[in-house]
Amino acid sequence: MPPAGDAPAGADFCTVTAGVAARPILDGAGARFDVETSFDEIAVCDAIIVPSFAPGPEGEVPDMANFGAAAAWLRRHHSRGALIGACGSGVFLLGEAGLLEGRRCTTSWWHHEDLKKRYPRADLAWGARLIDDRRVVTAAGPMSWIDVGLHVLKTLCGAEVGRLAADFTLGDMGPAKGPARAAGYSPVTVSGSADAFLTEAERIVRQADADFNAQDLARSLSTSERTLHRKLKIACGESPKSFIDRIRVETARTLLETSEKPVKELAASAGFIDEASFRRAFRRYAGMAPSAYRVWARAKAQDKAQIFSVKKSEIIPEILTTILDTCVNGITLTDPDLEDAPIVYVNKRFEEITGYEPREILGRNCRFLQGQDRDQEGLQRLRESIRSRQPVEVTLRNYRKDGVLFHNKLNITPLFDEQGTLIYFLGVQYDVTEQVRAEAEIGDLRARLKAIA
Secondary structure, three states: OOOOOOOOOOOOOOOOOEEOOOOOEEOOOOOEEOOOEEHHHOOOOOEEEEOOOOOOOOOOOOOHHHHHHHHHHHHHHHHOOOEEEEEHHHHHHHHHOOOOEOOEEOOOHHHHHHHHHHOOOEEEOOOOOEEEOOOEEEEOOOOHHHHHHHHHHHHHHOHHHHHHHHHHHHOOOOOOOHHHOOOOOOOOOOOOOHHHHHHHHHHHHHOOOOOOOHHHHHHHOOOOHHHHHHHHHHHHOOOHHHHHHHHHHHHHHHHHHHOOOOHHHHHHHHOOOOHHHHHHHHHHHHOOOHHHHHHHHHHHHOOOOOOOEOHHHOEOOHHHHHHHHOOOOEEEEEOOOOOOOOEEEEOHHHHHHHOOOHHHHOOOOHHHHHOOOOOOHHHHHHHHHHHHOOOEEEEEEEEOOOOOEEEEEEEEEEEEOOOOOEEEEEEEEEEOHHHHHHHHHHHHHHHHHHHHO
């Protein structure tokens, strides 16, 4: 929060504990915590950290429908620009507030399946320690509350303050005795439900090597292959092989987001036996190539997906993206250096023409707009021109997000640097649907008049 009237001189901000009502609460161990103020008393704040919830009798996370007022309060402050963070089961409240929809997030592994079930539109990452996706911060692990706190300090006060706080916090973690000693931390055993079965199966797959297969998974779960197949079909609708591949792809996604390692190394780290099988599986489950996914994930994390990297790690000024957004035609840039030449930039007009959001466009090849309508005369000309790095103009049948057909007059121009190296393909899209319809009507009218004559 901004500094209060009684804050120490020179303080940049102050911290308070807040709740639905300003009355003390008890944690799961019975310890008492004073609450300084109510939600209604906080008009402005820079960041909010949601702690974990005390588990229910069987270790379950409470029903978040009981926390509607808190969820609405979080949603309101996030819309005003506040950074919202949560750790462990506290991430469920962010889901109830609608802040996880379309966002990459994480939680403790024993809550993974439950969170995915309750909030299926969340992009949940297993095993990630901390994720910040457009001012929504989630963390997992026994000390995740420290990770969230340090991340908030670093974001609000800068890297140096974050470093000093980390040194102070983590540098004096020696053992304490008596009342000062922290309570031992261990996850509550999950109940014997389908979620618990999936959680244990995922944990086993993520810790296995590349030779691990369905037979090994059945043996690790002390069941037969037939029973394993039946349980997975009931729990998630997948065969054991599909289940194993999907879990490995999810692991790879997290590695692509958090690591600079080349794809070949990531394939091995994720548990794939070779790079080729990894690429096939990744494209099947993620819908794009691994290198394109890395571009997409970084663009999405910037909260705009409108500032894109160019060669030599330079950044296109934001003012240029503002200018491009004023164009009456759709504009895209695709990167020929990445596998499958994915889109790395779109302007606002392209979003309006197609109905897709940037996060649904970036990292994908333009062909997704064709749907299943791939037998088009202009496509061969388009492929040949791209292969020979020549400009081309074609009219294609494309489909908006809602499935409605539109006719796209597409102009592709290769962009070269001073050394003659191809750096991008610039695409300019014209929606000529009405023109095509008018020409068709004129042609039909001429044919009728000719028949009468």
